[in-house]
C-alpha cells in the first residue's frame with residue numbers, strides 16, 4: 071500500500087507518552103489545539119488547502135477530554151458533515167486494515183475481536199492522504215497482545231461516514247430494493263433478451279443481465295451455441311455452478327418411466343426447484359438444445375406479485391402463508407432430502423408496511439415436491455390446516471391466473487434464466503413421440519450471484535448493496 075502523506079503531525083510512541091505523562095503529550099501543533107473545535111468542523115476547504123491544519127475533523131465532546139490534548143480515550147469524536155460523531159475505540163481497532171491486521175494478499179483478518187483488551191484506548195490525530203483524503207490515525211494504549219507500540223490504525227473520514235450511515239440504515243430498517251413485482255402485462259413490456267456473444271464478451275452486458283435479474287428475476291438469451299457446454303458457460307460467467315444430485319448440469323428430456331416428474335412429457339405445474347434442501351438454488355438456467363416436439367412451452371409467474379395480491383385481498387391468508395410450515399422432500403433411490411419452510415418469508419427488519427414495499431424475502435412454492443404435513447395435523451389443530459388449505463388455494467389462483475403468467479416456448483439456441491426463490495416455472499405437456507425436446511440446465515447459488523453483482527456495482531456505480539443497505543465504495 072503506498073500512502074503519500076501530505077501532512078503528518080508527529081505521533082510519539084506510546085512509551086514516550088507514558089514517560090511524558092498524558093497531560094503533557096501534544097500530537098500535532100499544540101497551537102492548533104486552542105482553536106475551538108466548532109471552527110474546525112465548519113471549515114469546508116479542500117484537503118489540499120487544509121494541509122496545514124492537521125487536527126481537522128477531530129472534535130472535543132463533553133464526554134471525551136482526549137484527542138486534541140493527546141490524551142487517550144475510549145471513544146473518538148470525529149466531525150462528519152459538520153456534526154461530531156462518536157466512534158467506539160473497539161470498533162476502530164477491530165476494523166484496522168493495516169498489513170499487520172489484515173493479510174495484504176489473502177485479505178484475512180490476522181487477529182480476533184476477542185483478543186482486543188476491554189480497556190483499549192486510542193490516541194488520535196488526523197492526517198491527509200493523497201489516495202484516501204482526510205484520515206484519522208490512532209495509536210493504541212493496551213493494544214491487542216503482540217502488536218508493537220508502532221502500530222497505527224488509519225481510517226478515512228469517508229469510510230467512517232459510510233460506516234455510520236450503514237449502521238443507522240440497518241438499525242432503521244431502511245431497505246434499498248430494486249425489485250419490481252410483475253404480472254404478464256408488466257413483464258411483457260419489460261422482458262429482456264440479451265445476445266449470448268455480447269453477454270460473454272462485455273462486463274457492461276453482464277452487469278445489465280444481473281441488474282435485470284435482480285429487478286425482475288427473469289431473463290432470456292438468444293444466439294446460444296448448439297453445445298452441451300453452453301449453459302455452463304452462461305452460468306460460469308456469473309460464478310461457480312451449484313452442484314446437486316442432478317449433476318453440475320442436467321438434462322430435461324423425456325425418459326420412459328422417469329423417476330422425476332420433470333423427466334416426463336406431462337404437464338408440470340408451477341413450482342420451484344430443490345425446496346427440500348437447506349439452501350435451494352437462486353438462479354436456474356435452461357438452455358434449449360432441441361425443440362422439435364410440439365407443445366412444451368414454459369410458463370413463468372412472479373410469486374411476489376401473487377403474494378402482494380393476497381395481502382391486499384386477505385391479510386389473514388397472507389399471515390397464514392407466512393407462518394404455516396410446509397414440508398418438502400425428495401425420498402427416492404438412495405436420496406432422502408427433507409426440509410420444512412413457510413410459503414412466504416419476510417425480511418427480519420422492523421419497518422415494513424406493505425409487501426409491495428418488498429419486505430418479502432422469498433417465497434417457497436413447490437407442490438410436486440411436497441411431503442406430508444408434519445405440524446398442526448391433529449384434531450385440535452384442524453383450523454390451522456384448513457386455514458392453510460384456504461390460503462394456498464387463493465395463492466395458487468393468483469399465481470396461475472392468465473393475467474399473471476408469462477408463457478414462452480423456448481426455441482433452439484435460446485436460454486432462460488430465472489430467480490428460483492421468486493419466480494415459479496411450469497411446463498405445458500408436449501408430445502415426445504413427435505420429435506426431440508431437450509433442455510440443459512444449471513444452477514447458481516445466491517452468494518455467487520450477489521458477489522458478482524456487488525463487484526460490478528462497485529466497478530460501474532461506485533457503490534454496492536448488502537442486507538438492503540447501499541454502501542458507497544469508499545476506501
Ligand SMILES: [Zn+2]
Nearest residue numbers: 166168170171
Ligand atoms: Zn492494524
